Amino acid sequence: MSQPFLHLPVLLNQSIDHLDVRPGRNYLDGTLGGGGHSKRILEKSSPDGKLIGLDRDPAALTAARENLIIYGDRVLFFEGNFSELAEIMAGISFDIHGVLLDLGVSSPQIDRQERGFSFQGDGPLDMRMGKSPLTAEEVINEYQPAELKRIFWEYGQERFSGKIARAIVKSREISRITTTGQLTGIIKSTRPEMPTKTLSRIFQAIRIEVNDELGSLKKGLQAAIDIMVPGGRLVVLTYHSLEDGMVKDLFRQAADPCTCPKGLPFCACGKKPMIKILNRKPVLPDDDEIVQNPRARSAHLRTAEKL
Numbered sequence: 001m002s003q004p005f006l007h008l009p010v011l012l013n014q015s016i017d018h019l020d021v022r023p024g025r026n027y028l029d030g031t032l033g034g035g036g037h038s039k040r041i042l043e044k045s046s047p048d049g050k051l052i053g054l055d056r057d058p059a060a061l062t063a064a065r066e067n068l069i070i071y072g073d074r075v076l077f078f079e080g081n082f083s084e085l086a087e088i089m090a091g092i093s094f095d096i097h098g099v100l101l102d103l104g105v106s107s108p109q110i111d112r113q114e115r116g117f118s119f120q121g122d123g124p125l126d127m128r129m130g131k132s133p134l135t136a137e138e139v140i141n142e143y144q145p146a147e148l149k150r151i152f153w154e155y156g157q158e159r160f161s162g163k164i165a166r167a168i169v170k171s172r173e174i175s176r177i178t179t180t181g182q183l184t185g186i187i188k189s190t191r192p193e194m195p196t197k198t199l200s201r202i203f204q205a206i207r208i209e210v211n212d213e214l215g216s217l218k219k220g221l222q223a224a225i226d227i228m229v230p231g232g233r234l235v236v237l238t239y240h241s242l243e244d245g246m247v248k249d250l251f252r253q254a255a256d257p258c259t260c261p262k263g264l265p266f267c268a269c270g271k272k273p274m275i276k277i278l279n280r281k282p283v284l285p286d287d288d289e290i291v292q293n294p295r296a297r298s299a300h301l302r303t304a305e306k307l
């Protein structure tokens with residue numbers, strides 16, 4: 001048995017409703033984690049709907065295999081990045097009626113200190129979800145000061161980005177920074193009272209860089225639309241305003257791709273809408289869910305239907 005995978009699926013009922021899961025239909029969970037959402041998809045698509053479960057993290061796949069064992073060969077597991085959905089789907093011959101992307105990290109990824117995602121506790125500066133060519137240690141010790149500042153500002157929206165980047169550079173001139181504890185200490189040294197949200201933003205920004213999360217999302221959204229049958233639903237859960245903004249913009253472009261000048265009485269570019277947006281405003285967790293699961297508090301759910 002692997003370590004228990006303690007992760008509460010976020011906006012579970014709403015995700016399943018938006019996916020419109022029906023008996024005998026097939027779905028793809030591109031961020032399988034421990035299989036919390038997938039379990040519900042499999043229950044509702046029984047008796048013979050299939051599920052493709054994909055995750056870039058081998059530890060998540062191990063947990064999901066145990067959690068979903070009772071569904072037998074209805075589940076196909078893949079280790080990989082959802083940005084490569086087209087390649088992963090090349091060997092699949094059945095239709096896909098819906099795709100779920102529940103972005104970000106799972107609770108076990110954050111809670112296991114040896115993964116290096118958290119500023120609480122101490123662990124190696126790693127932060128790789130899967131086979132990323134880059135580690136957090138390399139980002140922190142090898143990036144130019146301006147690059148560090150840009151990451152903290154763009155991905156963390158942290159206003160003390162420059163000061164924190166300078167403190168990191170000063171410290172690494174003395175010795176290499178190799179642990180989350182060292183990094184936390186350096187960030188804390190830049191202000192007399194360091195708010196937790198600054199630590200959280202800086203760690204999140206490094207994680208986004210290490211795993212190229214925005215690059216994967218951009219490719220993954222298009223690939224998810226491409227692999228579904230018409231009428232298929234794409235449900236995306238984000239936990240960061242940059243990601244939510246990206247989903248919103250890409251949905252808008254896919255729903256209205258026409259590039260003709262405004263005022264032209266007919267469409268000359270010939271670009272056809274690929275999706276219909278089902279909720280203009282994102283679905284958010286209610287207060288009860290946030291009390292039960294504080295990690296749900298920043299969740300935004302958006303859904304589109306393939307035309």
Ligand SMILES: C[S@@+](CC[C@H](N)C(=O)[O-])C[C@H]1O[C@@H](n2cnc3c(N)ncnc32)[C@H](O)[C@@H]1O
Pocket residue numbers: 007008009010030031032033034035036037038054055056057060080081082083102103104105106129216217
């Ligand atoms: C929030 S968790 C998903 C939890 C899952 N819905 C559940 O209920 O157990 C996000 C998962 O997505 C995976 N992940 C993040 N980005 C990915 C990507 N680009 N490709 C594949 N998996 C990814 C992470 O490794 C993590 O296991």
